[in-house]
Amino acid sequence: MKPFRSAVAALALFVSVPAFAQALTAEESQQIDTLVTTTLADTGVPSASVAIVRGGKIVFTKAWGKQSLDIAQARTDVPYQIASISKQFTAAALLLLEDQGKLTLDDPVSKYVPGITQGDHITIRQLLSHTSGLQDYWPQDYSFAAMEHPVTPQQIVDRWAKKPLDFPPGTQWQYSNTGYVVAGMIVEKVSGTKLLDFLKAHIFSKLDMHPINQDLAIGKGYPVGYHRYALGPVRPEKPAAPGWLYAAGELAMTASDLAKWDIARIDRTVLPADDWAAQETAILLTNGKDTGYGLGVDVGEKNGHAYVEHSGEAVGFLSENIVFPKDKAAVVVFVNSDFSNAFLTITQGIVKTAFPAIANAAADTDETVKTAEARKVYDQLVTGTLDRTLMTEDANYYFTDEAQKDYQTSLSALGEPVSFEPRGSPKLRGGFVYRGYTVTYPDRKLSVSTYAEPGENGRYEQFLVAPMS
Structure with a gap:
């Protein structure tokens, strides 16, 4: 919660x-x-x-x-x-x-x-x-x-x-x-x-x-x-x-x-x-x-x-x-x-x-590497090629076939994002690290909310995309 x-x-x-x-x-x-x-x-x-x-x-x-x-x-x-x-x-x-x-x-x-x-x-x-x-x-x-x-x-x-x-x-x-x-x-x-x-x-x-x-x-x-x-x-x-x-x-x-x-x-x-x-x-x-x-x-x-x-x-x-x-x-x-x-x-x-x-x-830390990693997963969701090895057991439970289809169908229709940028600073929560991102398209913005295991190779516990108004 x-x-x-x-x-x-x-x-x-x-x-x-x-x-x-x-x-x-x-x-x-x-x-x-x-x-x-x-x-x-x-x-x-x-x-x-x-x-x-x-x-x-x-x-x-x-x-x-x-x-x-x-x-x-x-x-x-x-x-x-x-x-x-x-x-x-x-x-x-x-x-x-x-x-x-x-x-x-x-x-x-x-x-x-x-x-x-x-x-x-x-x-x-x-x-x-x-x-x-x-x-x-x-x-x-x-x-x-x-x-x-x-x-x-x-x-x-x-x-x-x-x-x-x-x-x-x-x-x-x-x-x-x-x-x-x-x-x-x-x-x-x-x-x-x-x-x-x-x-x-x-x-x-x-x-x-x-x-x-x-x-x-x-x-x-x-x-x-x-x-x-x-x-x-x-x-x-x-x-x-x-x-x-x-x-x-x-x-x-x-x-x-x-x-x-x-x-x-x-x-x-x-x-x-x-x-x-x-x-x-x-x-x-x-x-x-x-x-x-x-x-x-x-x-x-x-x-x-x-x-x-x-x-x-x-x-x-x-x-x-x-x-x-x-x-x-x-x-x-x-x-x-x-x-x-x-x-x-x-x-x-x-x-x-x-x-x-x-x-x-505004974000006050260098998030270049983690932002690139998040963008990679986002692109996988767009193309329907999610690498499940990047996900924890709970995240794989969340990404059902229905979920992946909705992600691919709805996101691929938007074309190429104008930008993919970090929003705020990383925060520790429940043994995971929270990071948020804003994805900008010519006519809309999307919010990405992630939790990942700590460390350079931490898997994603959560990777959610939602509309922003």
């Missing part, structure tokens, strides 16, 4: 202006409607649901497109799977349990969950800040073979949290869904209740929020998640079997529900003010380096304006939530697809309309 750690760079580290309490003007609303409608049409993403907070109030909610075949008109009361945005709620639960004197964030995880590699040296705080060293069980942007079968938190721990650590605790930052599974188990053991029940009692009921377990947000009345191989047909995506999201991303909710949580963050309600501050304080590594990540949220500042951000990816869904607490502003965007950058394009456009936005970050 990708959190789109690179989303902050892609969103250009938005800068907000002094908040206005009034609702959006007719012109602003029309600009946003045009933005979303055009983006959905350009990318093939079926639907979007949006909420905007200005002046500490929800001033705009709207849904567009096809949420499912049985939902005739897109509705704002339909819950979308928000995946990793859920992590901040798991972190909040542990902060509340600390307030109750039932644990401290600096307790070793072995005190609550036995058998974890170096559990005596990993703290709860390190689980929440992705500095534990536990290997991520889901770095891919697709569901791998095991996800066809139900799983329990303990089974995830047994398979991934008992491996050798990727690094000594506290020495590096690396996104880890595994760490949040352990965190959820601690919440349940200490509180004596299910994680979702704890959140309902202490947060959701107080904010009139009505999230549900995303494993239940499937079927009639719920949005269908969609997938696409490169520029091939947009198809309904098979949901993961129950249990895979859990405390790392188990929630489904409406955009307005998440906006209520954003307002609580702005107003410092529900949680004590020091809990909000703790969640929004970037964790430092043992060498003093700032991770840019607090407890379940990306945090930072641009031109004096603080932001709190997280994105999420479930099977068939992408979501983005960015808050400017001091400016009393927030944007929530949900889409029912796990392809394309539409959710970021919509967020970016909304912030440009309702608040100002500022420039993209």
